[in-house]
Amino acid sequence: MNKVSENCSAFLDRLCRLWMIIANKRKIGDPCVYVPERIINRPDPCIYSQFLLMQLHQPVTWDNPDVSISLKGVEQYTYDLTVNTEYDIAITVHNTSVEKKASGTKVSVRWVEFGAGGQIRHHINDLVANVPVWPGVDIVHTTWRTPATPGHYCIEVELTHPQDGNPANNLGWNNTLVKAAASQVQTPIRVFNRWLDGPHQRQRVRSGRGAAPRNLAESSRGAVPWNLVEISYDSYVFHDAYGEEADPDRMFAPRPPAWPAHVEPSLFHFSPGETYRDVMLIVDAPNGPGPAEQFNVTVRQGGFPQGGVTVTVTREKE
Numbered sequence: 001m002n003k004v005s006e007n008c009s010a011f012l013d014r015l016c017r018l019w020m021i022i023a024n025k026r027k028i029g030d031p032c033v034y035v036p037e038r039i040i041n042r043p044d045p046c047i048y049s050q051f052l053l054m055q056l057h058q059p060v061t062w063d064n065p066d067v068s069i070s071l072k073g074v075e076q077y078t079y080d081l082t083v084n085t086e087y088d089i090a091i092t093v094h095n096t097s098v099e100k101k102a103s104g105t106k107v108s109v110r111w112v113e114f115g116a117g118g119q120i121r122h123h124i125n126d127l128v129a130n131v132p133v134w135p136g137v138d139i140v141h142t143t144w145r146t147p148a149t150p151g152h153y154c155i156e157v158e159l160t161h162p163q164d165g166n167p168a169n170n171l172g173w174n175n176t177l178v179k180a181a182a183s184q185v186q187t188p189i190r191v192f193n194r195w196l197d198g199p200h201q202r203q204r205v206r207s208g209r210g211a212a213p214r215n216l217a218e219s220s221r222g223a224v225p226w227n228l229v230e231i232s233y234d235s236y237v238f239h240d241a242y243g244e245e246a247d248p249d250r251m252f253a254p255r256p257p258a259w260p261a262h263v264e265p266s267l268f269h270f271s272p273g274e275t276y277r278d279v280m281l282i283v284d285a286p287n288g289p290g291p292a293e294q295f296n297v298t299v300r301q302g303g304f305p306q307g308g309v310t311v312t313v314t315r316e317k318e
Contacts, residue, residue, distance in 0.1 A: 042165035043102035045131050046094050047157055047172040048238070054298065054305035055168075058252050059236035061296050062310040066092040067155055067174035069144075077176050077312070081153065086145045089124070091157055093138050095131040097165065102131035106160045107140050114152030114175065115190030115276070116299035116307035121156065129159075152177060154309075178312045181285035187311050188278050189263075193270045194301050195226055224303030227270040231263045231279060233297045258293040259313075260284040270301070281311055289316040 047067075050060040069076045070088045081087065089109060095102040107127040112118040125142040132138070146153070154175035164170070179185050235258040239251050261283040268277065281297055292315060298308040 041099060042097065042163045043100040043105075043131070043161060044096040044165040044169070045102035045105040045129065045159045045161050046096060046166070046169035047091070047159060049169045049172050050308070051171055051305045052168050054300075059234060059254050059296070060298060060308070061236060061238045061294070062173055062175040062308050063238075063294065063312075064155075064157075064172050064174040065238055065240045066094075066172060067157060069155065069174070077178050081146050083146055084148045086143050089142050089144055089155065091127070091129075091140050091142075093129040093131050093140065093159065094134075095136065096134055098134050100163075101133055102129070102161055102164075104161065105129040105131055105138075108158045108160070109142055109144070110156045110158075111144070112154040112156050112173075113190070113192075114154055114177070114309065115192060116297070116309060117192040117194050117301065118154065118190075118307070119192055119194070124155075173307065175308065176310045176312065178314060181313050181315045183284075183287075185281075185283040185285055185313050187281040187283075189281055189297055189309055189311075190276050190278050191229060191231070191299055191306070192276045193227075193274050194304070194306060195270075196273060196275065225269070226302040227272075228302060229268050229270060229277075229306075230300045231266045231297060233257060233261060233263055233266075233281065233295055235293055236296055237294065257283075257295060259286060261295055263297065283311075283313055285313050285315060291315070 048064050050062060050064075053060045068090045069081070070090070071085070076087065091107060091109065093102070093105060093107060105128065107129050109124040109127065110121040111124055112121055124144045127140040127142055129138040129140045154173055157172050157174075159170035160167075177187065179187055234254065234256055236253075236255045239247075261281065264280045264282065266279075268279075270277070281295060283295060285293075292312050294310050294312045296308060296310050299306040
């Protein structure tokens with residue numbers, strides 16, 4: 001049994017489908033690609049979905065490999081966008097099904113305030129992707145004129161299809177920031193309160209907007225107070241690859257912070273009605289030239305995936 005099979009014991013269907021989604025590892029005859037008939041005979045449009053990965057306790061990056069923002073053909077980070085300027089957004093949509101095309105997949109594109117768990121979404125465009133069977137993809141494009149107010153923005157992409165075999169892999173964020181290294185890099189990160197009205201609102205939140213289904217999250221963690229915010233950070237990098245080149249062990253291998261870093265505070269409780277709280281990522285970057293490093297800040301509230309940001313810290317060129 002191969003390495004993929006060894007990792008499929010606890011969440012066989014979920015993890016195997018996850019790896020097929022992200023790594024395009026699916027092959028006829030592979031012992032780890034059993035999928036129930038009710039799913040395999042449906043299309044499964046998908047995108048790199050941090051929220052599904054978090055539910056499955058996998059490391060994530062918020063620099064989404066399936067979303068790119070360009071200006072005159074030059075790819076941009078979401079951190080450094082000019083106000084009132086038209087950018088090009090390209091979104092890669094995958095399909096894990098080898099039997100059914102994902103024709104007519106709706107691709108909703110929005111922007112959200114930079115931070116973890118922003119609740120107010122601003123419409124950019126609704127697109128249609130016609131995705132062939134695996135390993136084919138469809139890349140859809142739209143333009144977006146940035147707001148007149150300076151700031152950092154997160155791009156959110158959500159897929160919908162009436163016959164989708166696995167809607168859990170349809171939501172992805174592109175939420176990045178770049179900071180130049182100094183003696184100490186301090187980056188404020190806004191964490192939004194998902195349940196402003198307290199625990200009663202939590203019962204009404206549907207899955208999909210960053211919240212895991214209760215049975216999945218709580219079965220693995222036990223009961224967690226609705227207002228408890230837990231923040232983790234690492235320097236994980238997603239190694240994109242396809243087909244035979246895809247190695248899930250490498251793609252999902254955890255990577256600790258590359259340099260000394262901490263978040264203040266990394267644990268706190270929201271008060272009822274508290275809209276947001278700002279925390280600080282503090283990185284002690286080494287002096288002198290060298291390669292950049294990224295720091296993924298990931299947030300959970302009440303045990304549920306809330307969102308996050310990826311901060312890239314640059315150094316002088318050698």
